[in-house]
Amino acid sequence: MRPVDRVDIVIIGAGVIGLAVAERLSRTKRGAEIIVLERHDGFGRETSSRNSEVIHAGLYYKENLLxxxxxxxxxxxxxxxxRKEGIPHRKTGKIVLATTQPEEQQLAEILAQAKTNGASGVCLITREEIETMEPYVCGLSGLYSPESGIVDSHQLMHFLEQSAESRGATVAYGxxxxxxxxxxxGYVVEIKDTDGEQLQLESPVVINCAGLWADRIAWMAGIDVNAEGYRIFPCKGEYFSVSSRHQGKLGQLVYPTPSPIHLGAHAVLSLDDRLKIGPNAVYVDEISYQIDPDHQKEFYQKAKxxxxxxDYEDLTPDMAGIRPxxxxxxxxxxxxxxxxxGDRGLSGLVNLVGIESPGLTSCLAIAETVDRLL
Ligand SMILES: Cc1cc2nc3c(=O)[nH]c(=O)nc-3n(C[C@H](O)[C@H](O)[C@H](O)COP(=O)(O)OP(=O)(O)OC[C@H]3O[C@@H](n4cnc5c(N)ncnc54)[C@H](O)[C@@H]3O)c2cc1C
Incomplete structure (x- = not known):
C-alpha cells in the first residue's frame, strides 16, 4: 500500500450532490485541497442521471422539512x-390533475401546503382552464405551479464539475x-482504483455524498446505520417512453395527485419535447435498472x-432510477x-443520506447547507 497522502476535504460521490458541494467549497474554501472520489469512470452514472429532471417548486411536503x-x-x-451559465432548462410550469372528487379535496390540501411552504404563484384551475392550457389533457380541476420546470441534468453536472476543477478541486474517477x-x-480514507491498487488519503473533512451507498459509507465510519435510522431501502422508479407521434402534445409537466411514497407516475417532458410516463415506485432488494415489461398495463391504465x-401500444420500456x-x-x-x-465523536464527517427527490432541485441549496455545517 502507498504511503498516506493528505488533503483538506474528501467528497465521496460525483453525483449532482457531490459535485454541487465540491463546486461550492471550491469557491468558499479557497486554497483548500479538495478531492471528489467517484468509483465510476464519469459523473452522474447512478441516480443523478436516472430521474425526471424536474425543477420542483416545493408543493407537497410539510414546511418544516429539509x-x-x-x-x-x-x-x-x-x-x-x-440562465447565467447557459445550462439548458425550461420553466414549463406544471399541472397536478384531479380526476375524482376525493382527488379534488387532495388538491385543496396541496394548495394550502404549497402556500405555507412559500411556493410562489400556485393556484387552483378549473376544467376549462386546463383545456385552454393543455387541450390534450383531461381532469376535473387542477393545481397550477408556474415555477416548476425541467433541466438538462447532464449539462448541470458538467458545469459543476468543470467549475470546481477550474478552481483547483480534483474529481478522481475510478x-x-x-x-x-x-x-x-481526521479520517483515513481507503481507496481502490480501477487497477485494483489500494491507496490511502487522510483528511480532516469527509463529506459522504454516496447516494444509494451512503449508508454503507456511514457504516464504515462506525455508525450503527440500523439503530440510527441511516439504512437505505432502495425503491425503483421505472419509466415508459411515449410514441413520438404524440410529441409536442404537452407544453408543461402533468402530474396525477400524489401517493404516500411518491408523486405518482406523471408525464415527463424532455427539453426536446419527447414524452415519458413515470416513475412508479417499487421497493427492491438489489440495484438493477431493468424494467419489468409487465408493468406496461399499470402505466397505461394510470396515465390514460x-x-x-x-394507446397501449404507445408505451415502450425506457429507463429506471432508484430512490435512496x-x-x-x-x-x-x-x-x-x-x-x-461531531456529536458522535466524528467531527468533520458530514453525512448526506436519503437524498431522494427533490435532491436534484435542491443540490445548490444542499451545498450551501453543507458549507455552513463546516
Ligand atoms: C426515479 C427518480 C426520479 C427523480 N426525479 C427527480 C426530479 O424530477 N427532480 C428532483 O429534484 N429530484 C429527482 N430525483 C432525485 C434526484 O435524482 C436525487 O436526489 C439526486 O440525483 C441524488 O444525487 P446524489 O449525488 O446524492 O446521488 P448519485 O447520483 O447516486 O451519486 C452518488 C455517487 O456516489 C458514488 N459512490 C457510491 N459509493 C461510492 C464509493 N464507495 N466510492 C466512490 N464513489 C461512490 C456513486 O457511484 C454515485 O456516482 C429523482 C430520483 C429518482 C430515483
Whole structure:
C-alpha cells in the first residue's frame, strides 16, 4: 500500500450532490485541497442521471422539512445558475390533475401546503382552464405551479464539475472508497482504483455524498446505520417512453395527485419535447435498472386517466432510477439526513443520506447547507 497522502476535504460521490458541494467549497474554501472520489469512470452514472429532471417548486411536503426548505430555496438558485451559465432548462410550469372528487379535496390540501411552504404563484384551475392550457389533457380541476420546470441534468453536472476543477478541486474517477477510519488528524480514507491498487488519503473533512451507498459509507465510519435510522431501502422508479407521434402534445409537466411514497407516475417532458410516463415506485432488494415489461398495463391504465390520447401500444420500456429511501412501504415518511457528526465523536464527517427527490432541485441549496455545517 502507498504511503498516506493528505488533503483538506474528501467528497465521496460525483453525483449532482457531490459535485454541487465540491463546486461550492471550491469557491468558499479557497486554497483548500479538495478531492471528489467517484468509483465510476464519469459523473452522474447512478441516480443523478436516472430521474425526471424536474425543477420542483416545493408543493407537497410539510414546511418544516429539509425536503421542502431546500427545494423552495434551491428552485430559484437552479434557474439563476442555468440562465447565467447557459445550462439548458425550461420553466414549463406544471399541472397536478384531479380526476375524482376525493382527488379534488387532495388538491385543496396541496394548495394550502404549497402556500405555507412559500411556493410562489400556485393556484387552483378549473376544467376549462386546463383545456385552454393543455387541450390534450383531461381532469376535473387542477393545481397550477408556474415555477416548476425541467433541466438538462447532464449539462448541470458538467458545469459543476468543470467549475470546481477550474478552481483547483480534483474529481478522481475510478476510485472506490472501501474503508473509512477515524484518525488523530481526521479520517483515513481507503481507496481502490480501477487497477485494483489500494491507496490511502487522510483528511480532516469527509463529506459522504454516496447516494444509494451512503449508508454503507456511514457504516464504515462506525455508525450503527440500523439503530440510527441511516439504512437505505432502495425503491425503483421505472419509466415508459411515449410514441413520438404524440410529441409536442404537452407544453408543461402533468402530474396525477400524489401517493404516500411518491408523486405518482406523471408525464415527463424532455427539453426536446419527447414524452415519458413515470416513475412508479417499487421497493427492491438489489440495484438493477431493468424494467419489468409487465408493468406496461399499470402505466397505461394510470396515465390514460389524465392523458386520454394514449394507446397501449404507445408505451415502450425506457429507463429506471432508484430512490435512496430511508423508510419502507407503510413506514413513517422521513426527511433528508444532512448531518455533521461531531456529536458522535466524528467531527468533520458530514453525512448526506436519503437524498431522494427533490435532491436534484435542491443540490445548490444542499451545498450551501453543507458549507455552513463546516
Ligand atoms: C426515479 C427518480 C426520479 C427523480 N426525479 C427527480 C426530479 O424530477 N427532480 C428532483 O429534484 N429530484 C429527482 N430525483 C432525485 C434526484 O435524482 C436525487 O436526489 C439526486 O440525483 C441524488 O444525487 P446524489 O449525488 O446524492 O446521488 P448519485 O447520483 O447516486 O451519486 C452518488 C455517487 O456516489 C458514488 N459512490 C457510491 N459509493 C461510492 C464509493 N464507495 N466510492 C466512490 N464513489 C461512490 C456513486 O457511484 C454515485 O456516482 C429523482 C430520483 C429518482 C430515483
Amino acid at each position: 425536503k421542502t426548505k431546500l427545494c423552495v430555496q434551491g428552485n430559484p438558485m437552479i434557474y439563476e445558475l442555468c 476510485t472506490e472508497v472501501i474503508g473509512l477510519e477515524k484518525s488523530v488528524e 386517466r389524465f392523458l386520454p390520447f394514449l 429511501k430511508l423508510y419502507r412501504q407503510g413506514e413513517e415518511f422521513r426527511d433528508f439526513i444532512i448531518q455533521e457528526e
